[in-house]
Amino acid sequence: MIEITQLTKTFRKFKALDNISLHFERGQTISLLGPNGSGKTTLIKSILGLVIPGKGTIKINGAAIKDQWDYRSQIGYMPQIGRYPENMTIGQVIKMLKEIRKDCKRYDEELIEGFDIPAVQHKTMRSLSGGTRQKVSACLAFLFSPEIFILDEPTAGLDPVASELLKDKIIKERANGKLILITSHVLSDLDDITSHIVYLQEGKLLLYKTVEELKKVTGQEKLNKIIAAIMQKNHPKEYLHHENNY
């Protein structure tokens, strides 16, 4: 569904993505992992067309996305930081997005109801807590039932109840044959929902494997243990230490 070939992005001298090739299919939940500054967000933004890659191509459903914009109707994006115009209410933001996406007639309002958004929809965005803003972002990502979900740190700042609700929703969408890309530093949140792991480091692709494979290779059950074991095997000790911090 998403095909990335030899993607390279340089910011001035800094190589954020270095010759990355990946292939994602329907029904997968892919966890993008890696330390801060390893290029996860740059990869996500390249797929969304927010960052324009220097070299390489990205194809979605066989069509290159370069200079295109309508392919984004298939993507639901939940950004890492959700900041909205201060004086708009939650209701207005949702209505605005609906008006922008006139192509979509059927809305998936499961999360809106699950998070009990209608009860707070008259509140202005300025007055909201970080967690509530995050909930709004999540609702917007799922609202137009896209084929691909790109979730950047979705559970950061959410309370346990909301976090579980979002995870259940992700599992459900995956069962519907959607493709889901997640970055998160909270590995325990990814445990039940991930099917594949992509590990990036300093812009390079270190590994792209299914969770089952990794479990077999490392003999571990939990994701944080798996990652730790892999990092221990392939790399100096400080990476292991680094990962355990999360």
Add this chain to the structure above:
Amino acid sequence: MKTIIKYVLFDLLKNKTIIVYALILAAITISVSGMGDNASKGLLSLLNITLLFVPIISILFSTIYFFNSVEFTELLLAQPIRRKTMLLAEYAGIAVALSIAYLAGVGIPVCILYYTAATLTLLVSGLFLTLIFSALALLIFVLFKDKTKGIGAAIITALFFTLLFDGLLLSFIYSFSDYPVDKPLLGLISLNPVDLARVLVLLQLDVAVMMGYSGALFKKFMGSATGSIYTVICMLCWTVIPLIIAARVFKKKDI
């Protein structure tokens, strides 16, 4: 595009800075007009206030607004929208909001107090300044990645056009005073939107000579009509060209 403009307007018309800006303009307008009974003098004071306030407020407020809504811009750009549409819609929203504030603050009181052709040109030049300086703010926003640097650039741009440019112009006149500099000077004035706005109003008043070199020159070399048309065309260019450059740069920008 219309949707984005509409919601940016919703947001901005509730914005405290915009409301305060309109109120301050209204207070100044009313107090200035209460001071003398001569309509032309009142208009001149209002002109000076417009030339001083509108550029700096427009460019600063727009720059800050653009930088503050980076995350929202990002979210909207993840929707199926063209980048250009998104950028110009955001510009339109903010330009309309600032124009409404200007019209409410200066336009309404001035039209009630003394309504003449010159009043209209004052409003036109104020609106043009709003459009031009928010377009420049948009250009600054796409050129700079960092908010602090962007705001710095906005302040420098505003000061350059409101204060520094006239100083440079004077030193130019002074150092080339042995040559006929009148015609090159006309060209130079077109490089400053604030001067253009001043000239546009002055051509309607009979005090052009009192308001410095540029006004006198315009009056002398072009009649009121040609002069006005020329300045309006120049100001249109000042609005459109930054927008075109901004849209081009934005197409390739990493967000």
